[in-house]
Amino acid sequence: MLILGIAFVSFTLSQTGSPSAQMPDNVKAAVDKACFACHNTASQNAKAKEKLDFSTLSGLAKAAQIGKYREIGETIENGEMPPKKFLDNYPDKKLTAEESKLLIKWAEGEVKNLMKK
Amino acid sequence: MKKFRIAGLILAGIFIVLQFFQPELNRSGLGDNSILAKEKLPEPVAAMLKHSCFDCHSNQTNYPWYDRIAPASWLVAHHVKEGKKQLNFSDWGSKDVIDKITELGKIGDEVKSGNMPIPSYVMIHRDAKLSKEQTEELIAWTVKFSEELLAKEE
Numbered sequence: 001m002l003i004l005g006i007a008f009v010s011f012t013l014s015q016t017g018s019p020s021a022q023m024p025d026n027v028k029a030a031v032d033k034a035c036f037a038c039h040n041t042a043s044q045n046a047k048a049k050e051k052l053d054f055s056t057l058s059g060l061a062k063a064a065q066i067g068k069y070r071e072i073g074e075t076i077e078n079g080e081m082p083p084k085k086f087l088d089n090y091p092d093k094k095l096t097a098e099e100s101k102l103l104i105k106w107a108e109g110e111v112k113n114l115m116k117k
Numbered sequence: 118m119k120k121f122r123i124a125g126l127i128l129a130g131i132f133i134v135l136q137f138f139q140p141e142l143n144r145s146g147l148g149d150n151s152i153l154a155k156e157k158l159p160e161p162v163a164a165m166l167k168h169s170c171f172d173c174h175s176n177q178t179n180y181p182w183y184d185r186i187a188p189a190s191w192l193v194a195h196h197v198k199e200g201k202k203q204l205n206f207s208d209w210g211s212k213d214v215i216d217k218i219t220e221l222g223k224i225g226d227e228v229k230s231g232n233m234p235i236p237s238y239v240m241i242h243r244d245a246k247l248s249k250e251q252t253e254e255l256i257a258w259t260v261k262f263s264e265e266l267l268a269k270e271e
Contacts, residue, residue: 051226063263067222070215111215115270 022058027106030099034082066114073107076100135187140194143178143201150210151175161251162258166206169234169245173200176207181242196238214270218263225259228252 023031031054038048041055052068060068075081076095087094095103147153153163172178173196184193204220212220227233228247239246247255 047230050230061260061264063218063267064222064260066215066267067219067263070219071223074219115215 024106026102030095030103034093034095034099038086062114062117066111069107069110069114073104073111076103076107132187139185139187139190142180143176143194143197144180145176147171147175147177148207150208152206152209155210156262158262159258161254165247165251165255169239169247171206172242172245173197173235173238174204174206175201176205183241196235214266217266221259221263221266225256228255228259 036054037043038045039052039054040049041053043049043053052072057065057068077100082090082093082095152158152166158166178193178197180193184190204223209217224233229252234245234247
Protein backbone atom coordinates (compact mmCIF):
# COMPACT_ATOMS: atom_id res chain seq x y z
CA MET A 1 0.00 0.00 0.00
CA LEU A 2 2.77 2.35 1.02
CA ILE A 3 4.73 1.50 -2.10
CA LEU A 4 1.65 2.08 -4.21
CA GLY A 5 1.18 5.40 -2.47
CA ILE A 6 4.74 6.45 -3.14
CA ALA A 7 4.51 5.28 -6.71
CA PHE A 8 1.34 7.32 -7.16
CA VAL A 9 2.84 10.42 -5.63
CA SER A 10 5.97 10.20 -7.72
CA PHE A 11 3.87 9.54 -10.81
CA THR A 12 1.74 12.60 -10.07
CA LEU A 13 4.86 14.64 -9.47
CA SER A 14 6.43 13.53 -12.70
CA GLN A 15 3.22 14.48 -14.50
CA THR A 16 2.60 17.83 -12.94
CA GLY A 17 5.04 18.61 -10.17
CA SER A 18 8.14 19.67 -11.98
CA PRO A 19 8.52 21.55 -15.23
CA SER A 20 11.49 19.70 -16.60
CA ALA A 21 14.31 17.72 -15.08
CA GLN A 22 16.89 19.30 -17.36
CA MET A 23 16.21 22.89 -16.40
CA PRO A 24 18.97 24.66 -14.51
CA ASP A 25 17.83 25.46 -10.96
CA ASN A 26 17.55 29.21 -11.43
CA VAL A 27 15.49 28.75 -14.61
CA LYS A 28 13.26 26.24 -12.90
CA ALA A 29 12.71 28.65 -10.01
CA ALA A 30 11.62 31.42 -12.38
CA VAL A 31 9.36 29.07 -14.37
CA ASP A 32 7.82 27.74 -11.15
CA LYS A 33 7.21 31.25 -9.94
CA ALA A 34 5.71 32.84 -13.04
CA CYS A 35 4.69 30.20 -15.60
CA PHE A 36 4.09 26.72 -14.34
CA ALA A 37 0.88 27.32 -12.39
CA CYS A 38 -1.05 27.76 -15.66
CA HIS A 39 1.20 25.99 -18.14
CA ASN A 40 1.02 22.39 -16.90
CA THR A 41 -1.10 19.36 -17.72
CA ALA A 42 -3.28 19.60 -14.61
CA SER A 43 -3.91 23.33 -15.08
CA GLN A 44 -7.50 24.61 -15.00
CA ASN A 45 -6.54 27.20 -17.57
CA ALA A 46 -7.33 25.28 -20.76
CA LYS A 47 -6.17 28.05 -23.07
CA ALA A 48 -2.81 28.38 -21.34
CA LYS A 49 -1.99 24.70 -21.28
CA GLU A 50 -3.11 24.21 -24.86
CA LYS A 51 -0.62 26.84 -25.91
CA LEU A 52 2.22 25.60 -23.74
CA ASP A 53 2.47 22.68 -21.33
CA PHE A 54 5.77 22.43 -19.50
CA SER A 55 4.86 18.92 -18.31
CA THR A 56 4.84 17.51 -21.83
CA LEU A 57 7.08 19.95 -23.69
CA SER A 58 10.07 17.62 -23.88
CA GLY A 59 7.88 14.88 -25.39
CA LEU A 60 6.92 16.97 -28.43
CA ALA A 61 8.49 16.44 -31.83
CA LYS A 62 11.71 18.35 -32.25
CA ALA A 63 10.33 20.98 -34.64
CA ALA A 64 7.41 21.64 -32.31
CA GLN A 65 9.78 22.05 -29.36
CA ILE A 66 11.92 24.52 -31.27
CA GLY A 67 8.82 26.57 -32.07
CA LYS A 68 7.67 26.52 -28.45
CA TYR A 69 11.04 27.58 -27.01
CA ARG A 70 11.30 30.38 -29.55
CA GLU A 71 7.81 31.52 -28.60
CA ILE A 72 8.64 31.42 -24.88
CA GLY A 73 11.56 33.75 -25.51
CA GLU A 74 9.53 36.10 -27.72
CA THR A 75 6.58 36.20 -25.35
CA ILE A 76 8.72 37.19 -22.40
CA GLU A 77 10.74 39.62 -24.45
CA ASN A 78 7.54 41.35 -25.55
CA GLY A 79 6.33 41.49 -21.97
CA GLU A 80 3.21 39.50 -22.86
CA MET A 81 3.65 36.91 -20.11
CA PRO A 82 2.69 36.54 -17.35
CA PRO A 83 -0.51 38.33 -18.47
CA LYS A 84 -1.29 41.74 -17.01
CA LYS A 85 -4.61 40.60 -15.54
CA PHE A 86 -2.89 37.77 -13.69
CA LEU A 87 -0.24 40.13 -12.35
CA ASP A 88 -2.94 42.50 -11.08
CA ASN A 89 -4.03 39.68 -8.78
CA TYR A 90 -0.57 38.28 -8.07
CA PRO A 91 1.88 41.15 -8.30
CA ASP A 92 4.61 39.03 -6.68
CA LYS A 93 4.59 36.71 -9.74
CA LYS A 94 6.03 39.40 -11.95
CA LEU A 95 9.36 38.40 -13.45
CA THR A 96 12.23 40.64 -12.43
CA ALA A 97 14.41 42.05 -15.19
CA GLU A 98 17.10 39.47 -14.33
CA GLU A 99 14.61 36.60 -14.38
CA SER A 100 13.24 37.72 -17.75
CA LYS A 101 16.73 37.93 -19.17
CA LEU A 102 17.58 34.53 -17.75
CA LEU A 103 14.49 32.88 -19.26
CA ILE A 104 14.98 34.52 -22.65
CA LYS A 105 18.60 33.37 -22.76
CA TRP A 106 17.65 29.88 -21.61
CA ALA A 107 14.85 29.54 -24.18
CA GLU A 108 17.12 30.69 -26.99
CA GLY A 109 19.79 28.26 -25.77
CA GLU A 110 17.28 25.41 -25.94
CA VAL A 111 16.42 26.41 -29.52
CA LYS A 112 20.12 26.29 -30.45
CA ASN A 113 20.64 22.95 -28.70
CA LEU A 114 17.68 21.40 -30.49
CA MET A 115 18.88 22.72 -33.84
CA LYS A 116 22.27 21.11 -33.22
CA LYS A 117 20.88 17.72 -32.23
CA MET B 118 -41.54 64.67 -38.31
CA LYS B 119 -39.57 67.40 -40.03
CA LYS B 120 -36.89 67.13 -37.34
CA PHE B 121 -36.40 63.45 -38.13
CA ARG B 122 -36.08 64.17 -41.81
CA ILE B 123 -33.41 66.77 -41.20
CA ALA B 124 -31.53 64.41 -38.87
CA GLY B 125 -31.74 61.66 -41.49
CA LEU B 126 -30.44 63.96 -44.19
CA ILE B 127 -27.55 65.06 -41.99
CA LEU B 128 -26.64 61.43 -41.24
CA ALA B 129 -26.81 60.53 -44.92
CA GLY B 130 -24.61 63.54 -45.67
CA ILE B 131 -22.04 62.45 -43.12
CA PHE B 132 -22.10 58.93 -44.58
CA ILE B 133 -21.46 60.26 -48.07
CA VAL B 134 -18.66 62.57 -46.94
CA LEU B 135 -17.07 59.65 -45.06
CA GLN B 136 -16.69 57.79 -48.34
CA PHE B 137 -14.16 60.35 -49.50
CA PHE B 138 -11.86 59.39 -46.62
CA GLN B 139 -10.67 55.90 -47.35
CA PRO B 140 -7.70 53.96 -45.96
CA GLU B 141 -4.94 52.86 -48.28
CA LEU B 142 -5.64 49.48 -49.84
CA ASN B 143 -3.37 46.50 -49.17
CA ARG B 144 -2.93 45.47 -52.79
CA SER B 145 0.76 45.43 -53.62
CA GLY B 146 0.54 41.75 -54.59
CA LEU B 147 1.48 38.51 -52.89
CA GLY B 148 5.04 38.95 -54.17
CA ASP B 149 8.08 36.83 -55.07
CA ASN B 150 8.99 36.36 -51.44
CA SER B 151 5.65 34.86 -50.45
CA ILE B 152 5.10 31.37 -49.10
CA LEU B 153 3.45 30.37 -52.38
CA ALA B 154 6.42 31.60 -54.41
CA LYS B 155 9.03 30.08 -52.09
CA GLU B 156 7.54 26.72 -51.10
CA LYS B 157 5.85 23.88 -52.85
CA LEU B 158 2.64 23.51 -50.86
CA PRO B 159 -0.03 20.84 -51.24
CA GLU B 160 -2.82 22.31 -53.38
CA PRO B 161 -5.54 22.15 -50.67
CA VAL B 162 -3.25 23.92 -48.20
CA ALA B 163 -2.42 26.66 -50.69
CA ALA B 164 -6.15 27.10 -51.32
CA MET B 165 -6.90 27.36 -47.60
CA LEU B 166 -4.19 29.95 -47.06
CA LYS B 167 -5.51 31.96 -50.01
CA HIS B 168 -9.15 31.89 -48.96
CA SER B 169 -8.85 32.01 -45.19
CA CYS B 170 -5.57 33.74 -44.28
CA PHE B 171 -4.10 36.01 -46.96
CA ASP B 172 -6.71 38.77 -46.63
CA CYS B 173 -5.07 39.83 -43.37
CA HIS B 174 -1.75 37.99 -43.49
CA SER B 175 -0.26 39.01 -46.84
CA ASN B 176 0.30 42.08 -49.03
CA GLN B 177 -2.70 41.19 -51.16
CA THR B 178 -6.14 41.64 -49.63
CA ASN B 179 -9.21 40.68 -51.58
CA TYR B 180 -11.83 43.37 -50.88
CA PRO B 181 -15.48 42.58 -51.51
CA TRP B 182 -17.54 45.73 -52.20
CA TYR B 183 -18.81 45.89 -48.60
CA ASP B 184 -15.25 46.08 -47.29
CA ARG B 185 -14.74 49.27 -49.26
CA ILE B 186 -17.49 51.29 -47.60
CA ALA B 187 -16.53 53.57 -44.72
CA PRO B 188 -16.56 53.10 -41.78
CA ALA B 189 -16.23 49.30 -42.40
CA SER B 190 -13.22 49.98 -44.65
CA TRP B 191 -11.35 51.46 -41.68
CA LEU B 192 -12.10 48.44 -39.52
CA VAL B 193 -10.82 46.17 -42.31
CA ALA B 194 -7.67 48.30 -42.68
CA HIS B 195 -7.04 47.96 -38.96
CA HIS B 196 -7.44 44.17 -39.06
CA VAL B 197 -5.08 43.90 -42.04
CA LYS B 198 -2.47 46.05 -40.31
CA GLU B 199 -2.61 44.00 -37.11
CA GLY B 200 -2.69 40.71 -39.01
CA LYS B 201 0.37 41.55 -41.06
CA LYS B 202 2.22 42.60 -37.94
CA GLN B 203 1.65 39.13 -36.46
CA LEU B 204 2.39 37.17 -39.61
CA ASN B 205 2.86 38.22 -43.21
CA PHE B 206 2.94 35.33 -45.68
CA SER B 207 4.36 37.75 -48.27
CA ASP B 208 7.59 37.96 -46.21
CA TRP B 209 7.97 34.20 -45.81
CA GLY B 210 11.20 34.00 -47.79
CA SER B 211 12.98 36.40 -45.41
CA LYS B 212 12.46 34.18 -42.38
CA ASP B 213 15.09 31.76 -41.16
CA VAL B 214 14.17 28.15 -40.55
CA ILE B 215 13.57 28.64 -36.80
CA ASP B 216 11.16 31.50 -37.45
CA LYS B 217 9.35 29.45 -40.07
CA ILE B 218 8.97 26.52 -37.69
CA THR B 219 7.78 28.85 -34.94
CA GLU B 220 5.20 30.43 -37.23
CA LEU B 221 3.94 27.03 -38.32
CA GLY B 222 3.51 26.06 -34.66
CA LYS B 223 1.57 29.26 -33.99
CA ILE B 224 -0.61 28.73 -37.06
CA GLY B 225 -1.48 25.24 -35.82
CA ASP B 226 -2.31 26.54 -32.33
CA GLU B 227 -4.40 29.45 -33.57
CA VAL B 228 -6.41 27.33 -35.96
CA LYS B 229 -6.86 24.53 -33.46
CA SER B 230 -8.16 26.88 -30.76
CA GLY B 231 -10.59 28.49 -33.23
CA ASN B 232 -8.99 31.93 -32.81
CA MET B 233 -8.17 31.93 -36.50
CA PRO B 234 -9.61 32.72 -38.91
CA ILE B 235 -11.31 35.32 -36.70
CA PRO B 236 -14.97 34.25 -36.22
CA SER B 237 -16.40 37.69 -37.09
CA TYR B 238 -14.38 37.69 -40.33
CA VAL B 239 -15.66 34.24 -41.25
CA MET B 240 -19.23 35.28 -40.50
CA ILE B 241 -19.05 37.95 -43.20
CA HIS B 242 -16.58 36.28 -45.59
CA ARG B 243 -18.27 32.91 -45.85
CA ASP B 244 -15.77 31.33 -48.22
CA ALA B 245 -13.04 31.82 -45.59
CA LYS B 246 -14.68 29.28 -43.33
CA LEU B 247 -12.65 26.13 -42.73
CA SER B 248 -14.51 22.87 -42.26
CA LYS B 249 -13.50 20.50 -39.49
CA GLU B 250 -11.67 18.33 -42.04
CA GLN B 251 -9.89 21.33 -43.52
CA THR B 252 -8.86 22.50 -40.07
CA GLU B 253 -7.39 19.09 -39.32
CA GLU B 254 -5.64 18.98 -42.67
CA LEU B 255 -4.12 22.42 -42.12
CA ILE B 256 -2.90 21.52 -38.62
CA ALA B 257 -1.41 18.24 -39.85
CA TRP B 258 0.36 20.17 -42.59
CA THR B 259 1.93 22.64 -40.11
CA VAL B 260 3.40 19.70 -38.19
CA LYS B 261 4.61 17.83 -41.25
CA PHE B 262 6.01 20.88 -42.99
CA SER B 263 7.95 22.07 -39.94
CA GLU B 264 9.51 18.59 -39.62
CA GLU B 265 10.46 18.75 -43.31
CA LEU B 266 12.02 22.19 -42.95
CA LEU B 267 14.03 20.96 -39.99
CA ALA B 268 15.16 17.80 -41.80
CA LYS B 269 16.34 19.89 -44.75
CA GLU B 270 18.47 21.97 -42.39
CA GLU B 271 20.29 18.95 -40.97
